[in-house]
Amino acid sequence: xxxxxxxxxxxxxxxxxxxxxxxxxxxxxxxxxxxxxxxxxxxxxxxxxxxxxxxxxxxxxxxxxxxxxxxxxxxxxxxxxxxxxxxxxxxxxxxxxxxxxxxxxxxxxxxxxxxxxxxxxxxxxxxxxxxxxxxxxxxxxxxx
Numbered sequence: 001x002x003x004x005x006x007x008x009x010x011x012x013x014x015x016x017x018x019x020x021x022x023x024x025x026x027x028x029x030x031x032x033x034x035x036x037x038x039x040x041x042x043x044x045x046x047x048x049x050x051x052x053x054x055x056x057x058x059x060x061x062x063x064x065x066x067x068x069x070x071x072x073x074x075x076x077x078x079x080x081x082x083x084x085x086x087x088x089x090x091x092x093x094x095x096x097x098x099x100x101x102x103x104x105x106x107x108x109x110x111x112x113x114x115x116x117x118x119x120x121x122x123x124x125x126x127x128x129x130x131x132x133x134x135x136x137x138x139x140x141x142x143x144x
Contacts, residue, residue: 022087024083025083027079028079028080028084029076034080034084035094035097035098037072037077038098039098039101039102040066041063042098042102047062048062048063
């Protein structure tokens with residue numbers, strides 16, 4: 001009886017493992033690779049959308065570069081996006097990670113711009129953000 005319970009529990013555990021994980025077909029771009037590709041694709045989209053009309057011919061070359069960089073054809077990308085759109089829970093996870101990466105990049109850019117402009121952003125929880133220059137901070141500390 002104890003052996004049957006052990007076998008039953010092991011079988012249930014294995015079924016849970018198989019049921020929880022979704023096997024992504026081999027011909028589909030894997031999640032980590034798709035996230036990296038989409039990261040570059042989104043950045044490229046931002047860049048090409050700001051191109052002047054006279055330079056629209058460059059758009060295709062920029063997107064082609066992204067696909068070449070990730071060793072993927074546009075057809076493979078399209079097929080993968082079709083699969084992921086049918087498995088939206090997996091795609092949602094990829095986009096959550098992608099959003100975090102893009103938000104982090106924006107924050108890093110803001111920090112660099114503030115440093116470049118000799119400003120330090122000071123904020124308190126629940127308060128508004130004010131920008132002070134390094135000279136202002138030095139004066140308030142009695143150092144300048």
